[in-house]
Amino acid sequence: MPADPRPVLVAPDAFKGTLTAAQVAGAIGRGLERAGVPADLCPVADGGEGTLAVLLTALGGETAGTRAHDPLGREIAAGFALIEDGGTAIVEVAEASGLPRVAPDERDVMAASTFGTGELIAAAVDTGAAVVLVAAGGSATVDGGAGAIEAIQAAGGLRGARLVVLCDVRTPWEEAPSRFGPQKGASPEQVRELESRLRALGRDLPKDPAGVPMTGAAGGLAGGLWAAFGAALEPGAAFVLNTLDTDTRMRAARAVVVGEGRLDRTSLQGKVTGELATRARQAGIPCHAIVGQDALDPFDARILDLQEIVQAGTMDDLQRAGEALAAIL
Known part of the structure; x- marks a missing residue:
């Protein structure tokens, strides 16, 4: 029987803190191709960190930069991207207002501001x-976007431009402090104070984001931009997958490989790994996962219907995992 000429769609997210989505896809793809299986490399993201790089690589465009401020108000050089001949810009919240901008011993969620994101x-x-x-x-x-709103208004507003916020969670506004505050160093008392701040901010905005899905993304930044400027809120994973035309590419593939740094229950809650695995299951296409760490319980694994879950944390391990996968396809 002749070999199946169809490629494997290799569509991992970044292994946060270690490898970019493109690096992960490239390593798995090399392993598959070394074993004689063609690969369609499709690095993905869920609307969070890495989204700019994924979309810029796939769609083409250019980068631009400006001076902005980090979460604690220090001036930094920060970048954004321009695609579609400059008609569309991509700004990552993590670029100016991200947790990596603040050393662990400097983290101060009560003082941290999204002003720099507004500047971008x-x-x-x-x-x-x-x-x-x-x-x-x-x-x-967890400032509800107050800093970003201030920066945008100080610069003269949006002047007819439209905002689309790509959200990596469905968390509503009022749950942002309890859901994300502790991850950013907030004590239980500080979580309660942040909840009070968001309630007050919501009352002062043109419309209250409370109860609206996705408004809690990026510590409430999504809700602030939605309320102050009428920003559209979109599930980031679905937006990226649709933009990359993954459904068409998946139907042309013999199998799909997804991946992320840690596979766990949150992978089913709006992350791109869960979204793509679900699409593959619905299309009847076998889906495999190569991840840095597998923390998914058997019940959730059945929901995603993953054929294989392989742990691989380094570039060499990822390449070997790709070769091993080729042998069973």
């Missing part, structure tokens, strides 16, 4: 972009 949005508007995609994830903040 304003700089993107200055280039003439009609749409600004805001990848909301990985922030060091």
